[in-house]
């Protein structure tokens with residue numbers, strides 16, 4: 508089902524979710540405009556980092572900015588000063604090539620310094636091209652080999668249930684990544700075990716490494732596939748923070764089955780010459796392009 512345009516006001520979350528010292532207690536008071544300002548900051552970090560590194564994945568980092576902004580600044584209960592807090596909600600970035608987005612977000616939350624972002628992809632840096640959970644505080648799973656994150660997330664969600672913990676697990680997948688068979692094995696398992704503390708979000712930007720999904724390996728009918736695998740499906744505009752907030756609130760209410768948010772996005776979102784341009788799947792902007800992109804993101 509598609510969420511109707513919900514205007515500019517964010518739905519409120521229950522006061523019971525708020526706990527002193529938990530980061531999302533700050534985020535719950537942010538307006539759409541404030542969240543949009545954070546999203547723009549993240550886009551600027553992504554361009555600057557990848558431009559300086561001279562390599563990386565701008566397209567799929569930019570497309571998921573609002574999804575990750577909504578999660579870290581509104582939805583997740585987490586404590587940047589205590590990254591291993593055992594009751595934290597877990598965010599698992601399965602499309603590990605979008606590491607610059609996660610690093611930028613962790614820096615804006617205070618897990619890392621913003622200065623460290625300029626070390627992306629350098630020898631001995633903690634910020635490698637794909638995420639390494641042993642190096643970077645706040646990263647739950649080392650990723651880069653696509654297709655594994657949903658399986659990992661099911662395990663983490665089941666562990667929470669077995670340990671009587673009430674944390675929730677959020678996993679971000681690429682749509683191209685959903686060409687991997689392992690995604691659908693995990694989808695089956697999650698429904699079979701009624702894993703309702705798990706939310707998958709698909710960054711449905713329509714493209715993958717070689718171009719459009721419809722030309723490489725069509726996923727359609729995508730919504731119905733997830734439903735047939737036993738999931739509750741919510742579709743949103745993945746760049747609309749109010750819709751995303753509402754979708755995450757609704758996903759929390761789903762019981763007895765897992766939920767997936769299909770977020771319709773644009774690859775390279777926010778930078779005109781990167782939008783829907785497969786060249787910028789895994790290519791860095793040169794110095795002129797960095798300047799042009801940052802001008803557009805003022």
Ligand SMILES: Cc1ncc(C[n+]2csc(CCOP(=O)(O)OP(=O)(O)O)c2C)c(N)n1
Pocket residue numbers: 566567568570602604651652653654680681682683684685710712714715716774788
């Ligand atoms: C198992 C595996 N196969 C291939 C790759 C190479 N690869 C990196 S990104 C990518 C495309 C992924 O597309 P999608 O999941 O839609 O990501 P997005 O378009 O959002 O960047 C591929 C095939 C990989 N990282 N892992």
